[in-house]
Amino acid sequence: MPHTTPAPGTTAGPAAAVRRVRTAMSDLTVPLDSRISPDGRRVAVTVLGPWGSDVLIAPAGGPALPLPTAPPDGRPVSRHTPRWLPDSRTVLLVHEPHGPGLPVLAAWDTRTGVRSELAAVPGAVEDLLVSDDGTEVLLLTADDGAERDGMNLGLPVRLGPDPRPVSYRPGTGWRRLLHGPLPVPDAPAGTASRGPVALRDAGPKGLTVWNVAWRGGRTAVATVSEDPLPAGYYHARLARIDLAGGHPVTLHQPLGQLAAPALSRDGHRAAAVEGISIVAGRPLLVDLADGRVTPVAEAEDTTWIHLDPHVPGRLLAAGLSGTGSRVTDIRTGGGGEGGTAPGAPAKEAPAETGTRTATGTRTTIATGTRTTTATGTGAPAAPGAVVTTLHEEQAVLTGAGAQPALSLSADGRTAATVREAPGAPPQAVVAPTSGPDAWSWRPVTAPAPAAAHRDGGHADLARVRTRQTGWTATDGTPVHGLLLDAPGTPAPARPADGTDPGARPLAVVLHGGPSWQWSAGYAPADVLGLAPALAAAGWLVLLPNPRGSSGYGLEHARAVVGACGDGDLDDILSGVAHLVGSGAALPGRAAVLGHSYGGFLAALAAARTDAFRAAVVVSAPADWLSFAHTSVIGGGYEQTYAIGDARTPEGRTALLERSPLFAAGGTGTPTLVLHGEHDRVTPAGQAHELYRALARRAAAPVELHVYPAEGHEFTDPAHLLDAATRAGEWLARHVTHEAADHHGTTPRPRTQDGASGPKEAP
Numbered sequence: 226m227p228h229t230t231p232a233p234g235t236t237a238g239p240a241a242a243v244r245r246v247r248t249a250m251s252d253l254t255v256p257l258d259s260r261i262s263p264d265g266r267r268v269a270v271t272v273l274g275p276w277g278s279d280v281l282i283a284p285a286g287g288p289a290l291p292l293p294t295a296p297p298d299g300r301p302v303s304r305h306t307p308r309w310l311p312d313s314r315t316v317l318l319v320h321e322p323h324g325p326g327l328p329v330l331a332a333w334d335t336r337t338g339v340r341s342e343l344a345a346v347p348g349a350v351e352d353l354l355v356s357d358d359g360t361e362v363l364l365l366t367a368d369d370g371a372e373r374d375g376m377n378l379g380l381p382v383r384l385g386p387d388p389r390p391v392s393y394r395p396g397t398g399w400r401r402l403l404h405g406p407l408p409v410p411d412a413p414a415g416t417a418s419r420g421p422v423a424l425r426d427a428g429p430k431g432l433t434v435w436n437v438a439w440r441g442g443r444t445a446v447a448t449v450s451e452d453p454l455p456a457g458y459y460h461a462r463l464a465r466i467d468l469a470g471g472h473p474v475t476l477h478q479p480l481g482q483l484a485a486p487a488l489s490r491d492g493h494r495a496a497a498v499e500g501i502s503i504v505a506g507r508p509l510l511v512d513l514a515d516g517r518v519t520p521v522a523e524a525e526d527t528t529w530i531h532l533d534p535h536v537p538g539r540l541l542a543a544g545l546s547g548t549g550s551r552v553t554d555i556r557t558g559g560g561g562e563g564g565t566a567p568g569a570p571a572k573e574a575p576a577e578t579g580t581r582t583a584t585g586t587r588t589t590i591a592t593g594t595r596t597t598t599a600t601g602t603g604a605p606a607a608p609g610a611v612v613t614t615l616h617e618e619q620a621v622l623t624g625a626g627a628q629p630a631l632s633l634s635a636d637g638r639t640a641a642t643v644r645e646a647p648g649a650p651p652q653a654v655v656a657p658t659s660g661p662d663a664w665s666w667r668p669v670t671a672p673a674p675a676a677a678h679r680d681g682g683h684a685d686l687a688r689v690r691t692r693q694t695g696w697t698a699t700d701g702t703p704v705h706g707l708l709l710d711a712p713g714t715p716a717p718a719r720p721a722d723g724t725d726p727g728a729r730p731l732a733v734v735l736h737g738g739p740s741w742q743w744s745a746g747y748a749p750a751d752v753l754g755l756a757p758a759l760a761a762a763g764w765l766v767l768l769p770n771p772r773g774s775s776g777y778g779l780e781h782a783r784a785v786v787g788a789c790g791d792g793d794l795d796d797i798l799s800g801v802a803h804l805v806g807s808g809a810a811l812p813g814r815a816a817v818l819g820h821s822y823g824g825f826l827a828a829l830a831a832a833r834t835d836a837f838r839a840a841v842v843v844s845a846p847a848d849w850l851s852f853a854h855t856s857v858i859g860g861g862y863e864q865t866y867a868i869g870d871a872r873t874p875e876g877r878t879a880l881l882e883r884s885p886l887f888a889a890g891g892t893g894t895p896t897l898v899l900h901g902e903h904d905r906v907t908p909a910g911q912a913h914e915l916y917r918a919l920a921r922r923a924a925a926p927v928e929l930h931v932y933p934a935e936g937h938e939f940t941d942p943a944h945l946l947d948a949a950t951r952a953g954e955w956l957a958r959h960v961t962h963e964a965a966d967h968h969g970t971t972p973r974p975r976t977q978d979g980a981s982g983p984k985e986a987p
Contacts, residue, residue, distance in 0.1 A: 240762070240950070240953040240954050240956075240957045242685055242758070242761050242762035242763070243755070243758040243759060243761075243762050243949060243950065243952075243953030244758075244946065244949065244950045244953065245681065245682040245685060245761075246682045246685045246686055246748075246754075246757060246758035246761045246762070247682075247753070247754055247755075247758050247945065247946055247949040247950070248681075248682050248946060249676075249681055249682025249683050249685070249686060250682070250686075250748050250750065250754045250757070250758075251275060251942040251945055251946060252275055253274075253650060253673065253676055253683075253748075254272055254273065254274035254275075254292040254293060254294060254673050255272065255273055255274075255292070255650060255651050256270050256271065256272050256273075256292070256643045256651055256652065256653040256670055257271045257272065257273050257278070257305075257624075257625060257643065258270070258271040258305075258306075258307075258624050258625040258643065259271075259624070259632060259641040259642055259643050259653040259654070259655075259669075260307050260308065260309060260632045260641065261285065261309075261632045261633065261634050261639055261640070261641035261655065262285075262309045262313040262634070263309055263311055263313045263634060263635035264313040264634065264635065265285060265634035265635075265636070265638065265639040266284070266285050266286065266313065267282055267283065267284055267285055267313070267335070268282070268283045268284075268285050268641050268653060268655060268669050269281070269282055269307035269309065269316050269318075270282075270283055270290075270643075270653040270669070270670055271305050271306070271307060271625070272292055272293065272670075274292075274293065274294070274295075274296075275942055276295055276296045276301055276302070277296060277301045277302045277303045278302070278303050278304060278305050279293070279296065279297065279302050279304050280304050280305065280307045280316065280318055280333075281293075281670070282316070282335050283653065283669040283670055284669065285639065285641070285655045285669060287669075289652070289668045289669055289670055289671035290669060290670050290671065291670070291671045291672075291673065291674070292670055292671065292672060292673045293673070294673050294674070300323065301323060302323075303320070303321035303323075304318055304319065304320050304321070304331075305318065305319055305321075306318055306319045306350060306352070306353045306625070307333075308353050308354070308355045309355075310355060310359040310407075311357070311358065311359040311635075312359070314334065314335055314336055315332055315333065315334055315335070316332070316333045316335055317330065317331070317332055317333075317343075317353060317355060317362065318330075318331055318333060318353075319331070319346070319350045319353060320340075320342075325384070325385040325386055326384070326385070327345040327346055327347060327384055328345075328346045328348075328349065328350050328384075329342050329343075329344070329345055329346065330342075330343045330344045330345075330346055330350075330353075330362070330364070330422060330424075331343060341420075342421075343407075343408075343420075343421060343422040344405070344421060344422040344423070344424050346364060346366060346403065346424065347366070347368075347384075347403075348364075348366030348367050348368050348369070348371075348382070348384070348401070348403070349366060349367045349371070349382040349384070350364055350365070350366055351365045351366065351367055351400065352364070352365040352436065352437060353365075354437070354438075354439050355407075356439075356440060356441025356442070357440050357441050357490060358441060359407065360406060360407055360409075360441070361404065361405070361406055361407060361441055361442075362404070362405055362406075362407055362422065362424075363402060363403070363404050363427070363437070363439045363445065363468075364402070364403040364404075364424065365400060365401075365402060365434055365436070365437050366400065366401060366402075366403055367382045367398070367399075367400045368382065368397070368398055368399050368400070368401070369382055369383065369384045369385070370382060370383075370388075370397060370398045371398035371399065371400060371453065372398055372453075372454050372455055372857040372905055373455065373857075373905075373936075374455040374458065374857070374858060374906060375737065375821055375844075375858075375906040375907075375937040375938070376503065376626075376627070378936040378937055378938050378940065379844075379857075379901070379903075379904045379905050379906035379907070379936035379937025379938065380903055380904075380905065380936035380937075381398075381905065382398075396453070397453065398453045398454070399433050399453045400433045400434045400435065400453065401426060401427070401428065401429075401433075401434060402426075402427040402428060402429070402434055402437065402445065402447075402466070402468065403424040403425065403426060403427065404424065404425055404427040404468050405422045405423050405424040405425060406422070406423075407422060408420040408421070408422065426471075427466075427468040427471055428466070428468075428470075428471025428472075428473075429447075429449060429464070429466050429471045429472065429473045430471050431451065432449040432450065432451060432464075432473060433449065433450055433451075433452070433453040433457060434447045434448070434449055434466075435447070435448045435449070435450070435457075435458050435461055435483075435484075436448050436483075436484060436485070436486055437466075437486065438486035438487050438488040438495065439468075439488060440488050440489075440490055440492065442468075442492065443467055443468045443469045444465060444466070444467065444468070444488075444492055444513075445465070445466040445468055445488075446463065446464070446465055446466070446476070446486050446488050446495040446497075446511075446513075447463075447464055447466050447486060448461040448462065448463055448464075448483045448484070448486060448497070449461060449462060449464045449466075449473060450462070452860075452861075454857050454858075454860075454861075455857045455858045455861070455906075456856075456857065456858050456859060456860045456861030456862070457861065458482065458858075458861065459482060459502075459858070459861030459862060459864065459865045460861060461479075461482065461483055462475050462476075462477060462478045462479065462483070463475070463476045463477040463478075463479070463483055463486065463495075463497055463509075463511070464476055465495075465513060476495070476511050476513075476516060476518065477497075477509060477511060477518045479499045479509075480499070481499055481500055481501040481502075481504075481506065481783075481865070482499070482500060482501060482502060482504050482865070483497050483498065483499055483504065484497065484498050484500070484504035484506075484528070485497060485498040485504070485527070485528060485529055485530055487530040487531060487532055488532070489532040489534065490532075490534040491534075492513065493512070493513055493514060494510065494511065494512055494513060494532060495510075495511040495513055496508055496509060496510050496511065496530045496532060496540065497509050497511070497530075498527050498528065498530065499520065500740065500775075500779055500782065501740050501779070501782050501783055501786075501865065502738060502739070502740040502782075502862070502865060502866070503738050503740050503741050503775070504528070504740075505526040505527065505528050505544060505545050505628065505740070505742075505775040505776065505782070506525075506526070506527065506779050506782075507520050507521060507522055507524060507525060507527065507779055508520065508521045508524050508527050508530055508540065508542060508555065509521075510540075510557060519557070521540075521555055521557065521610050521612065523610075523612055524542055524544070524553055524555055524612050525544070525778045525779060526544045526545040526546065526775055526776055526777075526778065526779075527542045527543070527544040527553075528543060528544045528545065528626075528628040528629045528630060529542060529543040529544070529624070529628070529629060529630040529631060530542050531631070531633060533637060535636075535637055538556050538557050539554065539555070539556055540554075540555040540556075540557065541553075541554060541555075541631070541633075541637075541658075542554075542555055543622060543629040543630055543631050543642075544629050545628075545629060545742060545744070545775055545776040546617050546776065547619075547693075547705060547770075547776050547777065548619060548693060548705070548706070548707055548742070548743060548744050548745045548770070548776065549617065549618050549619040549620055549621070549744065549745055550617070550618065550620060550621055550622040550623075550629045550744070551614055551615075551616060551617040551618075551629075552614075552615045552616040552617075552622070552631070552640075552664060553612055553613060553614055553615060554612070554613040554614075554615050555610060555611070555612050555613075556610065556611045556612075556613075557610045615658075615663070615664060616663075616664035618646075619646070619647075619693070619745040620644055620645060620646035620745060620746075621644070621645040621646070621651075621744045621745065621746050622642045622643070622644055623642065623643050623644075623645065623651075624642065624643065629642075630642065633658070637658060638657060638658055638659065639655055639656070639657060639658065640655065640656055640657075640658050640664075641653065641654065641655045641669075642654060642666075644666050644668075645746040645747050646745060646746070646747065647689075647690075647691035647745055647746065647747060648687070648691075648747070649672070649747060650672040650673075650676045650747050650748075651746070651747060652668040652669075652670050652671070652672070653668065653669050653670040654666035654667060654668050654669065655667055655669055682761075685711075685761035686747075686748055686757055686761060688711040688712070688713065688714060688761060689709055689710070689711050689748075689757050689760045689761050690709065690710055690711065690712060690760075691707055691708070691709055691745055692707065692708045692709075693705065693706075693707060693708075693745075694706055694707065694708045694767070694800075696799055696800050696803035697799065697803075698792065698795050698796045698799045699795055699799055700792070700795070702772065702792065702796065704769060704770070704771055704772075704796045704799065704800060705769075705770055705777065706743060706767060706768050706769035706770050706800065707743050707745060707767075707768040708765065708766065708767060708768075708809075709756055709757060709759075709760035709765075709766040709768065710729065710760050710764075710765050710766065711760050711761050711762075711763065714761065714762070714763045715763055716728075716729040716730065716763045716764075716811075717730060717762060717763045717764065717957065717961040718730045718811060718814055718960070718961040718962070727808070727809070728765075728808055728809060728810060728811045729763065729764060729765040729809070729810065729811060730763075730764055730765070730810070730811050730814040730815070730816070730960055730961050731764070731765050731766075731767060731801065731804060731805075731809075731810035731811065731814065731815040731816070732755075732756075732759045732764045732765070732766045732767070732815075732816050732817075732818060732956065733766075733767045733769065733797060733800070733801060733815060733816070733817045733818070733837075734751075734752050734755060734756045734759075734766060734767070734768055734818045734819070734823075735752070735769070735797065735817065735818065735819030735820075735822075735823030735824070735826050735827055736751050736752070736768070736770075736774070736819075736820070736822075736823050737751065737819075737820050737821030737822045737823050737824075738773065738774065738775070738821070738822050738823075739771075739772075739773030739774060739782075739785055739789070739793065739822045739823075739866075740773060740774065740775050740782045741774065741775060742770050742774045742775045742776040743756075743768035743769070743770055743774075744776070749768065751820055751823075752818055752819060752820040752823065752841075752843060753820070753843060753899075753939065753945060753948050753949045753952060754945070754949060755818055755841075755949055755952055755953070756768055758949060758953070759953070759956075762953070764956075765804065765809055765810055767800055767801070767804060769796060769797055769800050771792075771793040771794075771796030771797055772784035772785050772788075772792045772793045772796055773785035773789075773793050773822075785866060786865075786866055786867050787866075787867035787868075789822075789825075789866055789868050789883055790825070790826065790829050790883055793826065794826055794829060794830060794833075797817075797826065797830065798830070798834065798836055801815055801836055813838070814838065814960055814961065815836060815837050815838065815960070816837055816838060816839045816840065816841070816956045816959075816960050817830050817831065817836075817837045817839075817840050817841075818840070818841040818842075818843070818952065819841075819842065819843065819845065820843040820844055820845070821843075821844050821845060821846075821906070821907065821937065822845075822846075823845075824842040824843050824844060824845025824846075824907075825845045825846050825847070825885060827840050827841065827842050827845070828840065828842045828845055828847060828885035828888075828896070828915060829885045829888055830894075831885075831891065831894035831896050832885050832888035832889060832890070832891055832894075833888050833889070833890040833891055834890060834891045835891045835892055835894070837894055838894070838895070838959050838960040839894065839895045839896070839897070839955055839956055839958075839959035839960050840894050840895070840896045840897070841896075841897045841899065841952045841955060841956070842896060842897070842898045842899070842912075842915065843898075843899045843900070843948070844899070844900055844901060844904055844906075844907050844912075844937050844938070845885075845898075845907060845911065845912075845915075846884075846907045846911050847884060847885050847886045847911045847912070847914050847915035847918075848881075848884045848886045848911060848914050848915075849863055849868050849869060849880035849881070849883050849884045850869075850871060850877055850880040850881050850884065851910065851911070851914065852880075852907065852908075852911060853869075853871040853880060854871060855908045855910060856905070856906055856907060856908060857905045857906060858906055859871075863880065868880060868883050869881075869882075869883065885915065886914055886915060886918050892924060893922070893924025893925035894925055895925045895926040895927070895955070895958075895959040896915075896919055896925065896926075896927045896928075897927075897928050897930075897951065897952060897955040898912050898915055898916050898927070898928065898929040898930070899912075899929075899930050899932070899948050899951070899952070900912035900929070900930075900931050900932070901931070901932050901934075901935030901936050901937060901938075901939060902931050902932060902933045902934060902935060903934060903935060903936050904935070904936050904937045905936065905937075906936075906937040907937065909931055912929055912931065913929065915929075916928075916929035926959070928951075928955075930947075930948070930951060932944045932947075932948065
């Protein structure tokens with residue numbers, strides 16, 4: 226059994242600042258999701274703290290509600306997924322037990338504070354939907370033992386103690402729909418108390434459901450696949466589900482992957498987003514009467530769709546825009562609710578003023594309308610579709626899926642979301658959707674005192690500055706990202722003679738996905754939260770969005786298909802050269818860190834080049850061939866990205882050729898490998914393979930630390946702190962030489978151009 230030993234702590238200097246900031250991030254209570262009541266007067270906010278998660282009710286028009294620093298009753302709590310009923314008084318939510326046991330569907334009378342248990346749910350609740358009239362409920366649940374992807378920690382669902390033995394059988398671990406009527410409130414008593422709910426399995430039989438849209442009645446629209454493993458998500462299709470019989474009818478087989486399904490109020494039209502992998506893509510409109518599918522190609526990087534019941538032919542969408550977010554108005558042709566009569570001109574919304582990103586520079590423009598045409602979707606474009614940007618800014622507008630999303634009041638006049646921007650912790654916010662103050666966000670929650678008063682590590686975080694940056698790759702491709710630093714904080718390494726005195730050591734931190742992105746937030750938590758921590762410690766931190774990233778259009782996201790580790794790695798190395806050439810980064814003092822696919826790129830860079838003095842590889846694939854056979858996304862992920870096909874000799878060769886395990890070209894880079902023991906997305910064997918290969922090669926120091934009970938993402942605060950501390954000290958030892966080497970090795974000499982001298986064996 227792998228065992229975690231305490232990391233050697235430091236009490237002063239930049240490595241201590243890394244630990245201090247990471248501690249502050251773990252102690253922070255943040256809003257995750259914001260749901261506005263139908264009458265627009267109150268907001269149900271899901272908050273996450275070190276003590277668990279809970280749901281708060283904040284007034285939409287009153288003073289901001291401080292976020293809690295402890296659970297209400299002093300014990301750990303897990304309440305989440307709030308959904309308002311039409312009375313704007315009752316909230317349905319999910320209550321997880323403190324120990325083994327089934328989740329509970331509960332009703333909360335927000336006026337009296339009374340919570341009523343409605344049903345024990347025989348599965349982990351991944352979504353909760355309420356019919357428009359408030360008389361029915363639909364739950365998307367994952368069976369005990371169902372596998373989860375990297376966005377959901379890469380750990381299996383466990384509704385009780387871990388089984389002994391853990392058993393695996395084909396055709397188990399489904400995600401299914403549970404449907405049931407809601408009891409009528411006790412109207413004579415004037416309360417919203419409710420009795421038990423009988424949930425029945427609504428199927429669909431022989432399929433697993435990844436996400437679902439439903440407004441009530443027997444028709445739902447969902448993304449489904451025959452394979453219940455997360456690999457099946459990569460082969461999923463859009464289907465109409467008859468909840469009465471569980472029978473699916475395929476509506477669309479995508480070229481990529483699907484997410485964010487939506488359904489019109491009258492049930493005549495559906496929508497979804499088609500993209501790649503972790504989806505931010507292009508909307509698809511589906512006529513449920515004739516099966517016609519029409520994409521809107523230029524509404525790029527959409528992550529959330531709402532079919533407006535009040536304006537024919539109008540969709541409201543939220544999505545990514547570079548390192549920020551945007552809200553768009555989409556007008557389409559087509560009949561019925563959500564569509565104009567054939568041949569009728571689309572109405573244009575008034576132009577608004579927004580903030581837009583162009584080639585890494587923040588500029589203000591007056592946004593207007595544009596006519597779209599579809600490309601590469603396999604279906605004709607929506608005729609006469611007009612897309613208008615309503616709001617665009619360098620901030621993250623996010624929801625429960627950690628992607629831009631909104632919640633709307635019943636009349637559509639007020640929106641709620643969670644907004645995170647550089648310089649301030651995230652807040653739940655509301656805004657009118659029209660009028661002179663349209664999309665002017667007003668907070669309904671306030672940061673916890675330590676963050677608001679900038680105490681301890683929050684004072685370090687407050688000094689971190691976030692800027693957009695851009696450069697050009699060697700083949701002319703424009704690349705964008707973010708720079709983090711802390712002006713006034715001493716750099717952890719002094720420049721050599723003749724170097725710009727403002728130059729700092731450079732940490733390049735790579736996101737996973739690859740179709741994910743770095744966005745302009747308060748304290749980016751990916752890669753152990755090391756980006757803001759290193760910036761606060763005096764490093765210059767580059768957060769690149771290379772080819773494969775979301776936020777720059779679907780073609781940018783698909784640019785790595787068949788070329789993983791080629792153009793995207795060049796984008797990263799070009800960014801390093803740009804910052805060194807501009808005098809911002811110290812020559813020969815760069816480190817690379819990455820998680821998941823970002824860890825793959827970090828390991829690849831460490832093996833192929835001598836561009837970095839040190840590497841930190843977290844939860845990363847190292848051997849694509851073994852990954853294809855052992856990962857829960859194997860057989861889907863590597864085929865989506867055309868890395869190789871393990872079913873053919875040529876494909877197996879391609880998988881090995883793309884693997885960091887067999888990469889060569891550099892003379893060796895000190896590499897720290899960190900991994901979760903129970904990771905099912907990139908199993909711990911990937912880390913052991915990489916560690917043993919590097920140790921046998923003996924070209925540079927290498928260490929592996931495996932954390933018990935952790936999955937693809939670390940969640941235990943002690944483990945996060947330990948891993949971040951080890952990473953900070955690894956970089957201090959091998960890049961800035963500010964700390965003693967605990968393993969008795971001597972830091973290798975470097976020339977000014979970053980070339981390596983001889984190395985010591987680990």
